[in-house]
Amino acid sequence: MASERTIPTLQREKIIEYLAEGKRFDGRAPEQYRDLKVEMGVSKNAESSVKVSLGKTEVLVGVKLGLAVPYPDSPDEGTFMVSAEMHPMASNHFEMGRPGINAIELSRVTDRGIRESGLIDVKKLCIEEGEKVWQVFVDIVALNDDGNMFDAASLGAIIALGNAKMPIYNKKEDKIDFELTKDSLPLNKEVLSFSMTFHKVGDKIVADVSDEEEVISDFRLTVAMGDNKGEPRITAMQKGKEGVITDEDMETILNLATETWKEMFPKVREHVFGK
């Protein structure tokens, strides 16, 4: 597996040379995503679980519900938390120990994308104001990293949320009966947004990077977009890595994001909410 120190110079030069001709090693165009595969129900103890693959990049995401005391400043709102494990089983890049900055950044960016868009109707997660609320956990586990974990993880998170079913709050015994109802999580469907991550590799803006492209890129920009009456609307952004974004880069990325959104959003929405 590639790592910062050991991408050979000739490889870096070749990737950039190819991109200048609009080509990539795996035959894709620079703006092209790999095949998206979604497998539901991979973990039956979860309120929902999904395996998402983008090419060879694979993640598992599970949603679990718990009970909590609400925060004092929002006594009638449920809570939710996204956590990601970039486990070293998925790549030679990842290390054991506390979550590294990659896992933390990924969980926080995915979390904000969901939180700020208001996808989860947290007021409907209130059981008893000031006393008891539902807690939604979204746990992302990396299985195989072949680039662009960000997008695989965020897709997994929203698909898992969209397919989750509520368990029952057993008021008498003050616990959860994990027999699932047919009720979905309270979600505001119309605010659904999903992330697309673009990297600057050489002179080109590239979508859905492979492992090697990801290592040599100058910067990455994750753009989350939702639906505003048929037109895409930006709901979150995150820039990573050291390179700088020129105006031209930004223009290219926004155009690319818009086009990609138009093509992918209907399919993504179908995975999240069904037909």
Add this chain to the structure above:
Amino acid sequence: MNKDERQIVVPGETIVSGNEFLPGEGVYRDGNEVVSERLGISNVSDKHVRVIPISGAYYPRRGNTIIGTIVDITFNGWLIDFGGAQNAFLPVAEVPRYINRNELREYLDFGESVVVKVWDVKSRGVDASMKMRGFGKIEGGMIMNVSPNKVPRIIGKEGSMVKMIKGATGCNITVGQNGKVWISGDSIDKEIATRQIVEFIVENSTIHGLTEKVETYIKGLGLKMGSVEIVEEDTDVESAPEGVPSEEGKDKNEGDKK
């Protein structure tokens, strides 16, 4: 045991019984039985028993040709990452011309790639040499990573498979025993085609009649076969003879071209 049978054996599995058998690579003797120590294909010939691995990481052997990248420079040589557990060390004495201690970086810089021969394997790592003909710095092109166990199929018997690919695509190809394949051609499309052919071989490495299937695949890509002699393929998977770089080793750039 029928030599044509491809028997996959697992660790702990008995391959043959009898004291007349001699345990070789990947097997051990347990009383009367010769037992596999690895997942692989068992091979019994002339009472010699061995197991040829079909998966797993690359273990350097003396005489192997490997492709790697310079990751560090010391006062007397270069450290090469070739995908093994340890880096290989290329001493300044083992390159074709005399290099002054101040010139090391100029000769081979961080990130540059080389084809070297494994000279010695020690517990602390591998010693490499670049002195012989056919070894040296490689420039341009790209490096593909394949499972090291597929390398014999990519090279083919007496280099016939790699010759066939070169004949059809016109690309230079060097295959390292460590599973790194260097491809360099005069057009992007030819290089991509070469990659696809190598990938095809890797995915179909265990089937019989691979050579014909590869020929069909090459033609399917719209390429013409070059004038190359195809050596009849043995169904018994053998490792490439030790220490023989690919046929194409002679064609690529040599050490001190800059």
Add this chain to the structure above:
Amino acid sequence: MAGKGVYTKRNDGRKFDEVREMSAKVGIVDSADGSASFNTGHTKAIAVVRGPRTLHPQHMQNPRKGILRVNYGMMPFSVTDRIRPGPNRRSEEISKVTEWALNSVVDLSEFPNTVVDVFIQIPQADAGTRVAGINAAAIALAHAGIPMKEMVSAIGVGKIDKTLVVDLDKYEDSDFHDAEGSTDIPVAITSRTKNISLLQLDGKISVSEFKDCVKNAKVACEEILKVQMEALKNVNGESN
């Protein structure tokens, strides 16, 4: 093993010496040196092997042979009550006993100063997670081409009230509390030498009952070994 005591019929209808339905697959994590899944009933385990590779820090290296390092963990959503991500004491203990179990069969003498990392993760748990993990890990190690004198297979055996059983599920392991309760004994058996490389016990059991349990474990492990070997022999049908 006719039922005596209160547990006269198994919760899921199995025979007392019957192992749950098993399946195994090789090569499930493309970038790893070796990988496998092993499922027993509703328990799923994934094992990933990376190595031999350089071990940092250097002072942990062994100049005589490679080191095996096992890290076991359960995915947060693998059980009914979510598990907080990150290491905990239970997973650290299981990592260690698993490491010992696997170390008894691997031969890392050819790889001094290196480490072979074995990662075991449980995506779905219904008891028997550590033994499913060992079963997956053994396959993954072989897939990674690590030299092993023999395979190792593991199963949970035990006693429910007065009845000896094989392959306890979650109900039997955690939820059965009647009469004499349940005794859970995870065991790992080496494939050629038939020795015990992992053993833990929780409960109340007589010496002769314990010996019978070990016999039962050995019989069950033959079945498990078959599943492991078949997965390995089908490796060419998988990725890589």
